[in-house]
Amino acid sequence: MEMDPTNKFWWFAGLSILLALLFFTGIAMLAWQQLAPGQQTVVLEVIKEHFIYFFMAMVVLLTAVGFALDGIFHSFILPLERLPEEVELVYTVNPRHRIKREGSKAVNQLIDNLNEWADRHEAFEAAVEKRVQSARQEVEKEKNILAVIMSELPEGVLICNREGQILFFNRQAQKFLTRREEGLPPNATQTAPRDKPPFAYFGLGRSVFEVIDRNLISHAWDEIAEKLERQDSSAAAYFVLLAPDGRHIRTEMVPVLNQQRQFSGFILILNDLSSKMESDGHADLLLQSLSGGLRTAVAGVRAASETMMEFPEIPPETRQEFTRIIYDEALRISRLLGQHSRERIERPRSQWPLIEMRVGTVLEKIAVKARHLLHLRLIRDNYEKDLQLSADSYSFSLAILFLMHQAHEAFGIEEFHCGVERRSGCVHFDLIWQGPSLRMETVHLWAEKVLSLQDQGLPLTLGEVIHYHQAEIWPYADANDARASGVRLTLPAIQLAEKHLPRNLAIIPDSRPEFYDFDLFNQPGQLPEIDSLPLADLTYTVFDTETTGLDPRSDEIISIGAVRIVNNRLLSRDRFEQLVNPRRALRWESVQIHGIRDEMLADQPTIDEVLPRFHKFSENTIMVAHNAAFDMRMLQLKETATGIRFINPVLDTMLLSAIVHPAQENHNLMTIAQRLGIDVSGRHTAIGDALATAEMFLKLMPLLAKKGVHTLQEARQASEKTYYARLKY
């Protein structure tokens, strides 16, 4: 336990005085023994006689010692005792706290030093805080823009990390995945007949598995992993999700990969099928849903009228009966057509988005699950591996597993064979076992059961899943083998109405899109006679390229813009401006950036015509570009194809800016232009960027001179230094 400073002082004082007394007594005793007995009596006499003086001397001595102790204590010990706490105060909770001066001169000096340190610390803290604040604001702003865009999407979007924690969701996603009667934990007895999922929380940082069955996600996850392994261009997985309010949500799961192509999360894109149906109101869907009733009614009309025409001498009562039928059926048709389409679409047939899957893949997964989950064997002996099946992967697999489970329960079957074949517009999926033949009744019974297997399941019956697949199921019978029994599931082998476009893989980009894979500092055209010239005396070609994308190895130049700087003057009329036909379609994202569309490039010359001209334009000048490594790399990669080689010395305004403003972290074109007060109006056209770069370069030159950078060689050497400095980042 820490002692109170005053108590400490008294202890300290008491102990010191006691020690002093002991010391004096000791000396007195020693002296006493040295004295002869006669002398002792004399001394005693003297003490007795002058006791008052001795006593006063003693008191004075003790007081003096006391004062001295107090002085030492207050000027050295106490202030030093306090210091650690005060310093701690400054660097933990209150950077504004300063230590009060007290104590000796040396201690005061120490306190002054500490206070000075505190001043600096505070300023530093404030600067850091400010930067954090502005960075946060920037992020916040971008986040808001993103959120606005996301909330306007008709699809629900949900982004999760690898652990399934929700990092982002939009309003639609929330609408789809949460119960309408939000906030009221539902009463179990009052809710719908079929077991609705329990009330779940939904929000940032919560687990997505609260609202989406973990099995669904892991099933999709496996599918994605498998597709990635196969280098499939569309590594997405699809499944149908049942929203808490019973709506069917088509879900697309797209992986998010990091630079090393490892999973770092996933995106779920949710589409409400039911509302899509309503808004689409497609005539064919309507007709499909009506077809049962409509066909029957038309059949009646046709049969009756045809018969009447065929047999004109019908007895009158029969004729009357037929007329009645025609009238009734016609009424039925009008009623069907007159009704609101939406009311009539009870369960439109093509409701579920079915995905084409390779039979081989599906069967393999089912076999694995059957082994692990049910301890049943599925032998795959008769199928074309590459046959495509249109199905919802998860529910289809579950349906097959469910059938196996039922057969096991009912007949003790342990081993199943399966075969898949395509015949006349249908795909037959046979699940066969050795045992008693299966009754249609039994199949009907199974179809009414809810699909659930241990922890896996859907709040749908087998029949419903079959229905959504537009499939049919019936007992399998083999004419040649009476012992063989099983079920046959027949799916339509239709072409899917909605072709799924492969979505680009989401790969988190490198944070710094600066290109350093071109050696700017060792161009063959760097000649000593040019190197020693002042920067202001040289001729420059300041240029910029627009490209189809950011990868020099696979992307193409679609536009080159350049201007010349001669004698420290920007010759904006002496310009090179040319669109280039990349002989390929532009990607939508890049069109967003540069605004150049395919049709604008169709009649333009190709790169092998343009490069010689540009080479001529830039001959014997210094090439200047912003982030020059990228543009130079683009030019360099065309070297073998065109035979044109750019050997010019190169300067990069990005690096030059970093020399001038080493403290600034951001050296992109926009930021530097703002810093230097340059108007950038034609941003993201090659010529506009080239002009901005040129102006920037002109403004950088005097600033470089102040830093002692005068000649081309100096500029290049300084660039090289900052380049390596920036690389270390």
Place this chain on the structure above:
Amino acid sequence: MTAKPSQTAPPPRRKILIADHETGTTVPLRFLMEQSGYEVRVATTGEEAIRVATAYKPDLVLLEAMIANPDGFETCQLIRENPNLAATRIIFVTAMIREVDIAKGMALGADGYIKKPFANAEIMDHVRKLLELTDGDGSNQ
């Protein structure tokens, strides 16, 4: 009107069972079949169809897959399983027209599948051909 086969060849009247719950179908079909000289019974549920079929031993059943209790497909299977009805032909006449429905119907032992709405001539043609076939079989035995 043209002469009907029934009038020329009276004795072995072929028996047809129409299993359909829609009077719009059964009434004209029945008339048509009777005019062609067939003996006709009508059933409106699966259960009734099986009962009538067992007792009546029709040569042909015109079966709507959409009938209930049990449905047409199951009715078909049950008729097929009855050894006494081995000679009975089954034609689905139905509004269920998907490929998978047809595949299912044929797999369960139907001899034909006619989609609604049908032409009278189409259905008569089918019936006549099927019954001629059995006729031929019968005369061979």
